[in-house]
Structures are given as C-alpha cells and as structure tokens.
Amino acid sequence: MPSKPPRHAVIVGAGIAGLATAIRLKTKGYAVEVFESAHQPGGKMGIMEMNGFRFDTGPSLFTLPKLVDEVIADAGLIPGNYLKYTKHPTACRYFWEDGTRLFAEGTPNEFAKKASEVLGDAPENIQKYFVEAGKMYDLTKGVFLQRSLHRWQTYFTRVVWRAIPKLPTLGLFSTLHERNAKRFSGSPKLIQLFDRFATYNGSSPYLTPGIMQMICHLEHNIGTYYPEGGMHSIARALHRAGEDLGVKYHFGLPVKTIAVKNGCASGVVVGEKFHAADVVVSNVDVRSTYKHLLPQLKMPKNVQRQKPSSSAIIFYWGIRGQFSELDLHNIFFTENYEAEFTSIFTVKDLYEDPTVYLNITSKLSPQDAPNGCENWFVMVNAPADEGQDWETLVALTRKRVLEKLGRMLGKDISAMITVEDVLTPPKIERQTASQGGALYGSSSNERMAAFLRHANFSRKIPGLFFCGGSVHPGGGIPLCLLSAKITSELISI
Ligand SMILES: Cc1cc2nc3c(=O)[nH]c(=O)nc-3n(C[C@H](O)[C@H](O)[C@H](O)COP(=O)(O)OP(=O)(O)OC[C@H]3O[C@@H](n4cnc5c(N)ncnc54)[C@H](O)[C@@H]3O)c2cc1C
CATH class of the missing domain: 3.50.50.60 (FAD/NAD(P)-binding domain)
Structure with a gap:
C-alpha cells in the first residue's frame, strides 16, 4: 500500500x-x-560587517544554551557539530558615576562576596537572593514557561497543582523593585543591580512583579555563555x-x-x-x-x-583603541533609575542620563575587530515607537552616551570612533515587523x-x-x- x-x-x-x-x-x-x-x-x-568590524545587531546575552542543544539533539543530530559555546566567568562589569566598579567573577557565592565588599550589605543576603531566585524558577518553569497556559489540560498536571498554592509567596503582589529594596535596604547600588533584570524582558522594575527575581537565576546560578x-x-x-x-x-x-x-x-x-x-x-x-x-x-x-516591551537605540561603533577595564558585558548605570523607567514607559521618551549597556565581542573573538581595535555595541533602552522624532532623539542620545562613557572611562570616545551605524525602534520594526520595534513583544509590567x-x-x-x-x-x-x-x-x- x-x-x-x-x-x-x-x-x-x-x-x-x-x-x-x-x-x-x-x-x-x-x-x-x-x-x-x-x-x-x-x-x-542579525549580523553586520563594516570595514573589518563584525557586529551582532540584536541579542548579546546568551543564557540556557542547552535549549539550543535540545532542539538539535531532539532531531537526532549532534549539537556540537552545529554550535560550540563556552561559559563566560563574569556575568557583567558594573560602573557607577561615583567611580564605584564591580568586576565579579565565578560562582554565585564568589559574586556575593565581592559584591558585598564593593557595594555593601551582607554576602549571605545576596546568596539567599540567588537561592530564592533558583527556587522561584524551578517552581514556576513547569507552570509558566514549559506549557501552554491556554489549554485546560495544563491545569490538571501535578507540577501545576504543586506550584499553585505557593504562587502567592513568589512576589506576584509586590514589584521587583519593592522586593529588592526590602532585601537590600543597606545598598542602593545592589537594589539597582538586581532591578536591572526587569530589562531582560523589556519591563520596568517599578512595575513588573517580584517574581521576575527568577531571571537572575539564569545569569548568576546557571551562567552566561558565549557562542563561538x-x-x-x-x-x-x-x-x-x-x-x-x-x-x-x-x-x-x-x-x-x-x-x-x-x-x-x-x-x-x-x-x-x-x-x-x-x-x-x-x-x-x-x-x-x-x-x-x-x-x-x-x-x-x-x-x-x-503594552509593548521597551525598545532600544543601539550604536555600533568601530573603536580605534582598547580598554582593559571592559569585558564582554558592561553596564554604566544612571544616577536615577526610577526617572529613567518613568521616562521610557510613562513619558515615552529617552532619559537625559541613560543607563548604557556596552557589549564587546572582540574581547572573546579578536577577529571581530582589526588589530588594536574593539567592536562596541552600545545600547540604551528606549520606548517603543509611537511616532517620536527619532532623528533628534538619536542625536541627543549619542551626545549623552559619549559624554557619559567619556566621563566614566576617562577618554574622548568620539575621537576613537572609526565606523558607525545606528539601530532605532522604527528600523527594528521595518526589519522584523516587531510592532513599535519592541525587543521582547509585550512588556511584563502587569501582574497578569x-x-x-x-x-x-x-x-x-x-x-x-x-x-x-x-x-x-x-x-x-x-x-x-x-x-x-x-x-x-x-x-x-
Ligand atoms: C537590540 C536587541 C537586543 C536584544 N538583546 C537580547 C539579549 O541579549 N538576550 C536575549 O535573550 N534576547 C535579546 N533580545 C530579544 C531577542 O532577540 C528576541 O526575543 C528574539 O530574537 C525574537 O525571536 P523571534 O523568534 O520572536 O523572531 P524575530 O527575531 O522577531 O523574527 C521574526 C522574523 O519574521 C520575519 N518576517 C516578518 N514579517 C514577515 C513576512 N510577512 N513574511 C516572512 N517573514 C516575515 C522577519 O523578517 C524576522 O526574520 C534582543 C533584541 C534586540 C532587537
């Protein structure tokens, strides 16, 4: 037959x-x-090349690589034949305007020890936060992440029945910021550091629920990776x-x-x-x-x-020169995080003192930049496009970012730029059909x-x-x- x-x-x-x-x-x-x-x-x-510089145009942080392996292995192929990656010892280097810098490597406990020395608060507090984040993730992944929430069958699984009674204890009724402020009352900088995880799904820590604490589990307990x-x-x-x-x-x-x-x-x-x-x-x-x-x-x-998630303005700068104090992932914090998020999600504008994320893949792949140079991916969170004047906003943000990085790194960055390009919310929408150029679909600024x-x-x-x-x-x-x-x-x- x-x-x-x-x-x-x-x-x-x-x-x-x-x-x-x-x-x-x-x-x-x-x-x-x-x-x-x-x-x-x-x-x-995406990917882009300019005069010997290679840039990843979109995501830069790689967590849970086993999920990529799983897609390939489930198809009967050998993941290592398609993608190789290594664990990166430092999650991120953090810089503040008052000269404080946190460069912490290694295990969650090593991070906690170093962060406590530099930013204050007890290391046990940070360790406890990580353990809690891991528990939140383990408990909720079977409910929120691995199943359809829209089929009744999901609600008749053992994993869901076990998790549901514990949900009220998981921070659904406070914001991430409230949760962090309570935990780290001795260190505003630690609060800011852990508030930042709300941006990993394009949300505001002042609105997103405390359950988002679990995001830091991926970066700190499991680790960040870099694909070859x-x-x-x-x-x-x-x-x-x-x-x-x-x-x-x-x-x-x-x-x-x-x-x-x-x-x-x-x-x-x-x-x-x-x-x-x-x-x-x-x-x-x-x-x-x-x-x-x-x-x-x-x-x-x-x-x-x-509501859409946040979008971003990204500058791709080919930099003549190298910075030993920078790593693969670097953050230069604003002095007023709350004002920055209000600006993005309420005023729908860019904040005058933005937090700047700087990613440099040539730190790990030297071939991504010519000798003696670095490929800088410089990102500032922005509102999704609602018809703002992006030409003016890009010019203004470029000036603010150059001043901030110049101040915090002690160099005239603009003089070091040899090639450049820029990505804006409307351009993200044109290239990928993502509404308003949202990076992560819709925001998680609501409890439900x-x-x-x-x-x-x-x-x-x-x-x-x-x-x-x-x-x-x-x-x-x-x-x-x-x-x-x-x-x-x-x-x-
Ligand atoms: C600047 C930036 C930084 C980010 N940083 C991170 C990060 O560090 N870590 C992280 O995990 N995530 C990050 N993200 C988010 C992450 O990139 C996205 O969540 C993810 O890549 C979205 O994938 P997707 O499968 O939804 O499809 P998309 O990437 O949205 O792709 C949709 C595809 O559909 C195509 N398409 C649209 N219309 C049509 C049509 N009519 N016909 C045919 N094809 C069509 C588009 O061309 C596009 O290729 C970032 C995103 C951006 C933009």
Whole structure:
C-alpha cells in the first residue's frame, strides 16, 4: 500500500523561534517550508560587517544554551557539530558615576562576596537572593514557561497543582523593585543591580512583579555563555541543522497573507502564488500577523490591550583603541533609575542620563575587530515607537552616551570612533515587523501579563499557530526556544 504523503507545514519567519519550530516539526514527520522576508535567518538576531568590524545587531546575552542543544539533539543530530559555546566567568562589569566598579567573577557565592565588599550589605543576603531566585524558577518553569497556559489540560498536571498554592509567596503582589529594596535596604547600588533584570524582558522594575527575581537565576546560578563566532551563529546553527534535516527555506520572500479556507488555515500567499499547507505557524510578531497577514480577522482584545516591551537605540561603533577595564558585558548605570523607567514607559521618551549597556565581542573573538581595535555595541533602552522624532532623539542620545562613557572611562570616545551605524525602534520594526520595534513583544509590567500573552494557537482558525517573542511564554532567546517547543507539541501529526 502506498504510504501517505507527509503533512505540510509552512512557517512564516526565520527568527529564532521559527527556526526551532521548523526543526521540531520536521522531526515530527512534517514536510516543512519556511518563508522569510529577509535574506538571512535569525530575525532580530542579525549580523553586520563594516570595514573589518563584525557586529551582532540584536541579542548579546546568551543564557540556557542547552535549549539550543535540545532542539538539535531532539532531531537526532549532534549539537556540537552545529554550535560550540563556552561559559563566560563574569556575568557583567558594573560602573557607577561615583567611580564605584564591580568586576565579579565565578560562582554565585564568589559574586556575593565581592559584591558585598564593593557595594555593601551582607554576602549571605545576596546568596539567599540567588537561592530564592533558583527556587522561584524551578517552581514556576513547569507552570509558566514549559506549557501552554491556554489549554485546560495544563491545569490538571501535578507540577501545576504543586506550584499553585505557593504562587502567592513568589512576589506576584509586590514589584521587583519593592522586593529588592526590602532585601537590600543597606545598598542602593545592589537594589539597582538586581532591578536591572526587569530589562531582560523589556519591563520596568517599578512595575513588573517580584517574581521576575527568577531571571537572575539564569545569569548568576546557571551562567552566561558565549557562542563561538558570536550570537548570530546560534541562528546559523539552527538553519544548518534544519537544512540537514530537509527543511526548505525561502529567503527574501515575504508572506503577503495567511490563507483561510472553510474557516481553517490553508496556506500562505507569497507574491501572487498560493502555497498550500495543512498547518501554518507565524513567527512574525502577533500584532503584525493580525494586522498585515490576517486582515480579515479582528485582532483579539487581549492583544490590542497589551503594552509593548521597551525598545532600544543601539550604536555600533568601530573603536580605534582598547580598554582593559571592559569585558564582554558592561553596564554604566544612571544616577536615577526610577526617572529613567518613568521616562521610557510613562513619558515615552529617552532619559537625559541613560543607563548604557556596552557589549564587546572582540574581547572573546579578536577577529571581530582589526588589530588594536574593539567592536562596541552600545545600547540604551528606549520606548517603543509611537511616532517620536527619532532623528533628534538619536542625536541627543549619542551626545549623552559619549559624554557619559567619556566621563566614566576617562577618554574622548568620539575621537576613537572609526565606523558607525545606528539601530532605532522604527528600523527594528521595518526589519522584523516587531510592532513599535519592541525587543521582547509585550512588556511584563502587569501582574497578569503571562496570562494576557497570545496563545501558541488560534482559537478561531484551526491549523493556525504562533511562536516567538510576542506570544507565550515571551521574549528573549530562551523563551522563544520554549515557545517553539510548546507550539510544536500542540501540533498533531
Ligand atoms: C537590540 C536587541 C537586543 C536584544 N538583546 C537580547 C539579549 O541579549 N538576550 C536575549 O535573550 N534576547 C535579546 N533580545 C530579544 C531577542 O532577540 C528576541 O526575543 C528574539 O530574537 C525574537 O525571536 P523571534 O523568534 O520572536 O523572531 P524575530 O527575531 O522577531 O523574527 C521574526 C522574523 O519574521 C520575519 N518576517 C516578518 N514579517 C514577515 C513576512 N510577512 N513574511 C516572512 N517573514 C516575515 C522577519 O523578517 C524576522 O526574520 C534582543 C533584541 C534586540 C532587537
């Protein structure tokens, strides 16, 4: 008897979640095609080269690399043949305007000891904070991160029943800042350091719930990693693994619409051509998916209601010169964190004294910059685009950042810039269709944000699914990889 032809899945977008979903569906036995409007895989995880300098244009912090390995290993391939990475001993170097610097290496206990020496407060307090963060993560990952929150079956699992009674103790009823301020009352700088973890999902520590304490577990207890060849190699690795498995990729081909026939997803229209499919997965920002690819459907109310995460202005500077006090990840703090977040999320403007994040991959990959030079990725958090005057804001921010780094590093940075480019919220939206240029989909500034995020499937259109940073469980590389897993588990063969 002739065997049945495989069911056909089309994935719209080759962001990190689209790439992982393609592999997972192919592993399940689907024939998989990916349509991507850009000419390369990765979406926000892009790459750029200028006059001998290489830059990762998007994400720079790599945590939970085992989730990438898992996608490849679950497909029966050897992860190390696709991606190599090393653990980085220092999570981040911290700089304050009064000259305080925290360079702490090693285990959580070593970090606690050093941070306590430099910033005050008892090391046991910091250690306890890390232990608590680990417990929060272990308890909640099975509820919030690894399952669909939108299927009743989820609520009938043992892991969820065990976790639910403990949820009220996990900081859902205080903000991250309130929680940190209570814990580290002896050290405003420690409060600021741990408040910063709210930015890892594009939120404000003064609004996001205390449960976000668990984010620091990834960086401090598990560790930060660096992929050989830079962050874009993660996307390349997944793309190559997909190719080896037989996934078909079409780059430079934007999907015009998702087709719906008899109430079910039936394929996609690319140019003038219809491509039939049994299953369509959109890896495109969920708002853009409804607005542009499904104009006949009304955007669900919870999607309309959700506030975007923060965006950013990023300067890519080729620097003639080297700085021994800088590492892979560096933070130069503002003197008024609360005013900065009010500016971003309430005033929707850039703050006059912004916190500056500086990433330098040439510290670990010297080939990323010419001899004697460094490739600086300089990022300032910004509101999502609502039509602000970005040309003026970029000029103003550039001046403020140069003054701040010049002051804190004691060098005229502007004289050292040999090449430069800049990424703005509107440009992020143009390049990736992320609404307002949000880095992480929607913000987690509301207590119930996890439940408001769009499901990984459509309730109205059978056969239509969603993955990526704008849907459950949220933005950032680890969560995008988990969304790919949840989505492909929802798709039956
Ligand atoms: C500057 C910056 C810094 C960041 N820093 C970090 C970090 O340090 N660590 C971290 O974990 N995360 C970070 N993030 C967030 C992280 O990059 C994202 O959460 C993640 O990459 C999003 O992946 P995704 O799968 O949702 O798809 P996206 O990357 O959003 O990709 C969507 C893809 O869909 C394509 N597309 C859109 N419309 C169409 C269409 N009509 N047809 C076909 N294709 C289409 C786009 O071209 C794009 O390739 C950062 C993001 C940015 C921008």
